[in-house]
Amino acid sequence: MSDSLSFTRKEFPFLRRQIDGNQIIYLDSASTAPKPQCxxxxxxxxxxxxxxxxxxxxxxxxxxxxxxxxxxxxxxxxxxxxxxxxxxxxxxxxxxxxxxxxxxxxxxxxxxxxxxxxxxxxxxxxxxxxxxxxxxxxxxxxxxxxxxxxxxxxxxxxxxxxxxxxxxxxxxxxxxxxxxxxxxxxxxxxxxxxxxxxxxxxxxxxxxxxxxxxxxxxxxxxxxxxxxxxxxxxxxxxxxxxxxxxxxxxxxxxxxxxxxxxxxxxxxxxxxxxxxxxxxxxxxxxxGMSKVLAHSQSLGAQLFEGLSTIPGIRIVASSAPIEKRIGLVSFNLDTPGFSQDSLARLLCDRYQILVGGGYHCAHILHHRLGLDGTLRISTQLFNTHEEIEIVLSALRELTSGTNCR
Ligand SMILES: Cc1ncc(COP(=O)(O)O)c(C=O)c1O
Missing domain, CATH: 3.40.640.10 (Type I PLP-dependent aspartate aminotransferase-like (Major domain))
Known part of the structure; x- marks a missing residue:
């Protein structure tokens, strides 16, 4: 899987930000996106x-x-x-x-x-x-x-x-x-x-x-x-x-x-x-927005397929075909001891991975699904397939009780 837009990463000073000496992985662009230097x-x-x-x-x-x-x-x-x-x-x-x-x-x-x-x-x-x-x-x-x-x-x-x-x-x-x-x-x-x-x-x-x-x-x-x-x-x-x-x-x-x-x-x-x-x-x-879309969908497919294999994860709108998805997936975790907020916090505190957690200003959708919030991973053009693999590994570890980073 190629990261055809990874050359843009150097344009975003914010991506160099560290927490506890570790560089962050920013997967919350649906909330707000970092700005390029220009x-x-x-x-x-x-x-x-x-x-x-x-x-x-x-x-x-x-x-x-x-x-x-x-x-x-x-x-x-x-x-x-x-x-x-x-x-x-x-x-x-x-x-x-x-x-x-x-x-x-x-x-x-x-x-x-x-x-x-x-x-x-x-x-x-x-x-x-x-x-x-x-x-x-x-x-x-x-x-x-x-x-x-x-x-x-x-x-x-x-x-x-x-x-x-x-x-x-x-x-x-x-x-x-x-x-x-x-x-x-x-x-x-x-x-x-x-x-x-x-x-x-x-x-x-x-x-x-x-x-x-x-x-x-x-x-x-x-x-x-x-x-x-x-x-x-x-x-x-x-x-x-x-x-x-x-x-x-x-x-x-x-x-x-x-x-x-x-x-x-x-x-x-x-x-x-x-x-x-x-x-x-x-x-x-x-x-080129066509390139941006291709990259977003490629990250989205990797994320969706990876999350689908983790036990306990329930993806919102999982029945939609992959070609209708961008690089954004929300899910709920049916594992005792984890709320969506605590999982988002753990991803940040333990792995410096920043994701969204809560209702994403879509209360009615969550109420209809009987969900007390979801975790949202949202990509942007600077994200890489390696970063998606890291967040998937982190989620596998957290849900199975092991620790990697
Ligand atoms: C789909 C959608 N519509 C509207 C908004 C509101 O955007 P803003 O807060 O910039 O007005 C958002 C923000 O998250 C959004 O995701």
Missing amino acids: VIDAVAQVYNDTTANVHRGIHTIADEATTAYENARREIASFLNASPSEIIFTRNATEGINIVANGMRLLPDDEVVLTVAEHHSNYLPWRLRAKVVPVGLSPDGLPLYQDVESVLSPRTKLLTLAHVSNTTGIIAPVEQWVENAHRRGHPVLIDASQSASHLPLDVRTMDCDFLVLSGHKLMGPSGTGILYGKRERLANLSLYQSGGGMVRYHGEARFEVQDVPQRFEAGTPNIEGAIGLGVAVAWLRNL
């Missing part, structure tokens, strides 16, 4: 050289800052095959979803179709405003995506789903949902928080109406996110926040709001964050 440098450069507000100042440095900020928007648009005017900078994916949920003027009886595997951020904003209607779930935790048509009704207003689930690591059939929704005139919002750093995205091919992503999972700075929307869909959303930057004219008698995207970017944005995110996606595009 992103760190881009953020530092804004502070060192280009500290000025955007779309406001009338001096050379303000022009430079505005150009860098808008270039970042263009980079992100190219990454998604969108137009820059369809790209809104947000604080995170959560804010992007809230902008849409707030802007659709939903009524309590309106229905939003989703899956019970959605992250809280793609569940609660809908639940607070409308009735959520999930598709069914298989006994092992795989949403019955194919049944979407059976839950659509005259009250359906929107369909939404994670492109890749942050708990199962399964790539959803978004095209099928979009086709079903569009046949009836409903919009679709894709939550690409977990997919954007693992597989190529093309909003034109997907034909989704909205798509959100989270900058920090995409190796960009924290406090950044993107809301993509088709222009007419964005223009129909009611305002989210108001203030400086989103208004074209403000007189005593009336005010005039800017067009999208500025319409949804009230206040001073996270300038250095947006610029850093632009650098992150340019870096990823340069590596």
Whole structure:
């Protein structure tokens, strides 16, 4: 098994971090991803050289800052095959979803179709405003995506789903949902928080109406996110926040709001964050997202197959085929004496292997499966097959009561 992207490891200073004198193995990128040096440098450069507000100042440095900020928007648009005017900078994916949920003027009886595997951020904003209607779930935790048509009704207003689930690591059939929704005139919002750093995205091919992503999972700075929307869909959303930057004219008698995207970017944005995110996606595009996907799936297959052979391990959505998986697997361990949290802690304290533990903001999925949390191993392009072998050995040792490191 080749590690075709292992040359990128040197770009991530964080991967050199040690705990107790041992180098860490980072397998928690679904929570947040380390940043390559070029992103760190881009953020530092804004502070060192280009500290000025955007779309406001009338001096050379303000022009430079505005150009860098808008270039970042263009980079992100190219990454998604969108137009820059369809790209809104947000604080995170959560804010992007809230902008849409707030802007659709939903009524309590309106229905939003989703899956019970959605992250809280793609569940609660809908639940607070409308009735959520999930598709069914298989006994092992795989949403019955194919049944979407059976839950659509005259009250359906929107369909939404994670492109890749942050708990199962399964790539959803978004095209099928979009086709079903569009046949009836409903919009679709894709939550690409977990997919954007693992597989190529093309909003034109997907034909989704909205798509959100989270900058920090995409190796960009924290406090950044993107809301993509088709222009007419964005223009129909009611305002989210108001203030400086989103208004074209403000007189005593009336005010005039800017067009999208500025319409949804009230206040001073996270300038250095947006610029850093632009650098992150340019870096990823340069590596080639098809290569990134191939590596993610190769790590995912090794992980899934290895975990499947360890007695007591129950993998969430184990029935999904290997070609629908990225390098992310969640599982529960039926071994007396271990909670999911204690196992995650042991992996860190004894082996310096960092993984996720708990509900991963997907309480409803866990409740439906009767699980008191799961352990999540999530890879990123810099992880190697050797690292997967180390975590599998560690789990074999912990579950059989022996010790190796
Ligand atoms: C699938 C999914 N959607 C949404 C989010 C929310 O992302 P953020 O916290 O960056 O808004 C996450 C974060 O874990 C996620 O995994």
